[in-house]
Amino acid sequence: MATQTKPILHGYFRSSCSWRVRIAFALKGIEFDQVPVNLIKDGGQQYSEQYKTLNPMQQVPAVEIDGVTLSQSLAVIQYIDETRPGLRLLPADPQKRAQVRMISDIIASGIQPLQNLYVIQKIGTEKVQWAQHFINRGFQALEPILKQTAGKYCVGDEVSMADICLVPQVYNAERFKVDMDQFPTIKRLNQTLLEIEAFNTTHPSCQPDTPADLQK
Amino acid sequence: SASSAPILHGYFRSSCSWRVRIAFALKGIEFDQVPVNLIKDGGQQYSEQYKTLNPMQQVPAVEIDGVTLSQSLAVIQYIDETRPGLRLLPADPQKRAQVRMISDIIASGIQPLQNLYVIQKIGTEKVQWAQHFINRGFQALEPILKQTAGKYCVGDEVSMADICLVPQVYNAERFKVDMDQFPTIKRLNQTLLEIEAFNTTHPSCQPDTPADLQK
Numbered sequence: 001m002a003t004q005t006k007p008i009l010h011g012y013f014r015s016s017c018s019w020r021v022r023i024a025f026a027l028k029g030i031e032f033d034q035v036p037v038n039l040i041k042d043g044g045q046q047y048s049e050q051y052k053t054l055n056p057m058q059q060v061p062a063v064e065i066d067g068v069t070l071s072q073s074l075a076v077i078q079y080i081d082e083t084r085p086g087l088r089l090l091p092a093d094p095q096k097r098a099q100v101r102m103i104s105d106i107i108a109s110g111i112q113p114l115q116n117l118y119v120i121q122k123i124g125t126e127k128v129q130w131a132q133h134f135i136n137r138g139f140q141a142l143e144p145i146l147k148q149t150a151g152k153y154c155v156g157d158e159v160s161m162a163d164i165c166l167v168p169q170v171y172n173a174e175r176f177k178v179d180m181d182q183f184p185t186i187k188r189l190n191q192t193l194l195e196i197e198a199f200n201t202t203h204p205s206c207q208p209d210t211p212a213d214l215q216k
Numbered sequence: 217s218a219s220s221a222p223i224l225h226g227y228f229r230s231s232c233s234w235r236v237r238i239a240f241a242l243k244g245i246e247f248d249q250v251p252v253n254l255i256k257d258g259g260q261q262y263s264e265q266y267k268t269l270n271p272m273q274q275v276p277a278v279e280i281d282g283v284t285l286s287q288s289l290a291v292i293q294y295i296d297e298t299r300p301g302l303r304l305l306p307a308d309p310q311k312r313a314q315v316r317m318i319s320d321i322i323a324s325g326i327q328p329l330q331n332l333y334v335i336q337k338i339g340t341e342k343v344q345w346a347q348h349f350i351n352r353g354f355q356a357l358e359p360i361l362k363q364t365a366g367k368y369c370v371g372d373e374v375s376m377a378d379i380c381l382v383p384q385v386y387n388a389e390r391f392k393v394d395m396d397q398f399p400t401i402k403r404l405n406q407t408l409l410e411i412e413a414f415n416t417t418h419p420s421c422q423p424d425t426p427a428d429l430q431k
Contacts, residue, residue: 056355057321072317079310079316099290104290113329141271143271
């Protein structure tokens with residue numbers, strides 16, 4: 001399928017869901033433009049009327065691609081995988097594919113939504129304990145699962161959507177000072193994955209909208 | 217092919233379990249149910265035995281083809297990709313992305329914020345909390361569905377998006393969300409509940425439905 005213009009990612013440097021999409025584009029070798037949506041400035045730019053037309057959930061990311069606008073990072077990632085050639089983001093084998101989706105959903109439904117900016121703003125003063133609680137809970141489940149499924153990467157020896165979800169979630173865990181030594185498999189996988197170009201060139205520390213004091 | 221029927225570990229009123237029941241029914245797959253009562257015994261999902269099936273200690277978990285899977289959308293897509301018959305996701309990649317987007321708005325953006333575990337943690341303000349997140353998600357879904365829906369959530373074929381929508385509306389009604397705010401969602405839900413796969417799997421008529429909640 002030929003496209004005239006590059007995809008546009010509306011996202012935020014430190015949004016783990018936006019980072020997932022950046023990694024997917026990078027793994028597939030797809031060039032894309034970024035339009036930053038600052039979740040803090042101006043009361044949160046995701047709440048503008050303009051952004052609401054792109055994504056009625058008023059969250060990042062939203063992606064303009066092939067004449068449509070999509071939201072929900074895993075829907076975007078699987079769309080990219082199904083329409084672009086190159087490295088597969090989900091395995092060919094249906095059972096491995098189900099394991100990739102299971103791991104991705106533990107993160108994307110079971111952890112991240114409980115510790116995203118909107119929810120922790122609503123929780124208020126207890127937000128750090130709340131976020132740590134849900135990240136610990138999710139990682140305590142993921143650790144034995146990954147011990148079963150992982151080879152070099154989350155599922156066997158091929159990078160997949162599960163790895164794409166894992167690394168940004170570990171970044172979030174570290175921001176909330178979760179003790180990653182509790183989760184040796186997750187820790188090992190994260191370290192391996194961060195050596196891959198698609199994971200480190202898309203890191204929050206080096207995006208177009210990364211503030212100067214957070215750049216590395 | 218499997219020699220034995222798949223086994224669904226679930227709860228009659230769990231919306232995520234209901235999604236999987238609908239998927240099996242739409243594909244014409246017979247399955248066994250092992251009830252996991254989320255309230256009794258401090259919550260049977262917290263037993264050591266259940267933890268080996270699903271370390272997240274949530275329902276559903278499904279034993280199928282020699283493996284155990286959790287996360288309802290992973291299970292549903294596995295069933296779709298390995299069993300013939302009615303497609304649960306469209307063939308067209310863009311429509312497929314819309315189905316996943318709608319499913320994820322529900323399965324990541326609404327349901328996890330109002331499930332039993334979270335509302336138990338929230339405590340006395342739980343109803344307002346649940347209503348808040350359901351309202352927020354449905355306020356986003358309503359304009360999206362206005363764009364994507366034909367007879368069903370995406371066009372005129374039943375899909376995983378419909379499978380997610382109906383149980384979420386059931387949850388909304390339990391929390392007394394005013395569904396008149398969301399005419400498209402309300403209309404879709406009514407249409408879908410007339411389909412056998414959606415009504416035979418309803419929480420009111422499951423093996424573990426308490427007598428006082430049966431219809």
